[in-house]
Amino acid sequence: YEYPEYTRHVKEHNYFRALMSELITSCNEKGLDSYLAIDVDKLMRKWWEKHVLKTDLNYVPYFKSKAVDFL
Secondary structure (H helix, E strand, O other): OOOHHHHHHHHHHHHHHHHHHHHHHHHHHHHHOOOHHHHHHHHHHHHHHHHHHHHHHHHHHHHHOOOOOOO
């Protein structure tokens, strides 16, 4: 649908995947602990607040203007 922010949006998802991969590697190397749990909590909260609730919702007006029924 030629969303103008598509490339930036994909980069954010790739960055998130890289962070998650680092956390998984850390977990596999060091084991589970409360510090890792805090890191995961912070990462997920930040992703939810900044990406899901803002970045993801930014494309709603664009798709509505294109008459795309995606919700």
